[in-house]
Amino acid sequence: MKFEIMRDRLLDGLNDVTKAISSKTTIPILTGIKIDVTDNGVLLTGSDADITIQTFIPAEENGDQIINIIETGSIVLQARMFNEIVRKLPTNDVEIEVENEFQTHIRSGKTEFHLIGSDASEYPLLPKIDDENKFEIPADLLKAVIRETVFAVATSESRPVLTGVNWIIENDELICVATDSHRLARRKVKLENLPTDVDSIVIPGKSLNELNKILDETSNPVQIIMSNQQILFKTDHVLFFSRLLEGNYPDTSRLIPTEFKTNITLDGKTLLQAIDRASLVAREDRNNVVRFETLEDNAVKISSNSPEIGKVEEQIPVHSIDGDELVISFSAKYMMEALKAIDGQGQEVIVQFTGAMRPFILRQVNDDSILQLILPVRTY
Template sequence: MKFEIMRDRLLDGLNNAMRAISSKTTIPILTGIKLDVTAEGLRLTGSDADITIQTFVKTEENGKQIINVDEPGSIVLQARMLHEIVRKLPTNEVEIEVTTGLQTIIRSGKSEFHLIGSDANEYPQLPEIANNEQFSIPSDLLKTVIRETVFAVSTSESRPVLTGVHWQTKEEQLVCVATDSHRLARRKVTVENVPVGQNVVIPGKSLNELNKILDDSTDLVNVALTSQQVLFKTKEVLFFSRLLEGNYPDTSRLIPDDYQTNVTINGKSLLQAIDRASLLAREDRNNVVRFETVGQNTVEISSNSPEIGKVKEEITVENLEGDELKISFSAKYMMDALKAIDGQDVMIQFTGTMKPFILRSIHDDAILQLILPVRTY
């Protein structure tokens, strides 16, 4: 194997493939990145057995020669060492050559590195995924869906299925739900030609890594779901993730049908007030903030830390209907939910002091956040 490549394009591909590399893997070859060079271009594959990322660098882009292939071939090179070397090479022209015994030479300017490679045939094969169960979603919309749900997954391994986001396809609709049993985030998306009846749980860790690779463009991402794997496919990247096993709980019954108190309020003002109140709440073990209706058009945000002091702030609301209310909740959970709604005006719907309450954007019914209150009153 022997080829020349532009260093910046090689580094772009490595940066994406490296996201799948884990230092904790028990399979030695997975500490490496697989390089496949053909006349069409260079494929870089990284994997930790749960996530596999393959990036493709074309030989030619927009009439510009990116790769010159003298001899096609494959090799697996130690990922972190290769990444560090490429990052620090002195020029933008890089030559990589594999000689006898998997010896690999990397040349750039007057620098020359010799690495010992591994046999590419020992690297695990990519999963086979059929094309008939695919649907497409714009990249920027997929990023938004991930941002609005993934923060609510559980970080506890006691119920592994809750560490993922539940994706369910219905008629022309994708419904994504995450919960850690203390809060819930749901996002509905209209998707054309979506295969109905698919029901999977994608690890939150996988979605976070995917989110770093996706760009804020309207380019379509193809999504293919099977019983064990999901594939996200862009122009240059294949992103495979295993799915979580187990039955995801029926969260629809957690969402109340009727409400005793409805508050419409500016989300950004509420977020900033809770952020200020949490300065004292943070010092307390539970990070709890209190929310109380005052008269017809005001709510009071407060927190109290016996060792430090207390804070109180009033906010004028746009609309307040129903019963008077005092309720306490985790400042972090509330701030996460408001950030997901992204500073829009929100309607908060309460069913009582100790029952879950709902946050919705008044502009977009597709976003819903649910939080369980904390008993303090």
């Protein structure tokens, strides 16, 4: 195997595939990057068995030669070392040659590295996914959907299925739900040509966070192919495979209240900033709890009290208060993350309550496609 390639293009590819590689893997070959050289270009693969990322660098692009392929072949090279070497090579011209079994030579300018590779035939095969259940979504919309839901997944492994985001297909709508049992984030998106064979899957939150980093580099539509065990995201020259979480995701639709005793409409940015200030005191206290109280004359009071630190109180104006008076306490962190997710910066938001110890919801005033639900905290 022998080829010449531009260092910057090789680095771009390595940056993508190394996102899937974990030093904690129990399969030694998965600490490496698989390099397949064909007549058409170079295919790089990285995997930790849960996530697999594959990127293709074409030999030619827009009439420009990017890779000079002298001899095809395959090799697995230790990912961390190979990445560091390529990053520090002195010129943009790189030659990689494999001879005598797995002896790999990396040359650039007057620098030459010798690495011992591994047999590519020992690298696990990519999962096979039938592309019947395929649909498209714009990259910026997919990024938004991930940003608005993935933060609410559980971080504890006590219920593994809650560490993922539940994607549900109903009619012509994709419904994405995440919950850690203390809060819930839901996003609905209308899309065309949604699959009919798969109606509910759970994608690990970790996978979606890694996918989001790759989506930063594309503006083209993303193709999504779903099966019962795997999901594949196709973008430009990158394939992103993720295993799905097993187990039944709880039916969260019944958690979302439909009748409310108190409705408050206010500026999202004002509320976020007030809670941020109150959390300065709350953060030092173990519970990070902020108190929220309706007042007369269309105002609410945000306060926090820590016996060791002190207390803070602030009144903010609201656009309207309908219904019962209310005093409720909640996590400042959860509330701020929910407001950021519904893009409550400079937007009018509505907060709807069903009582002091019942879950409440937040959404934009004229848009219920993004909904956030938070459970209050008992403070006595």
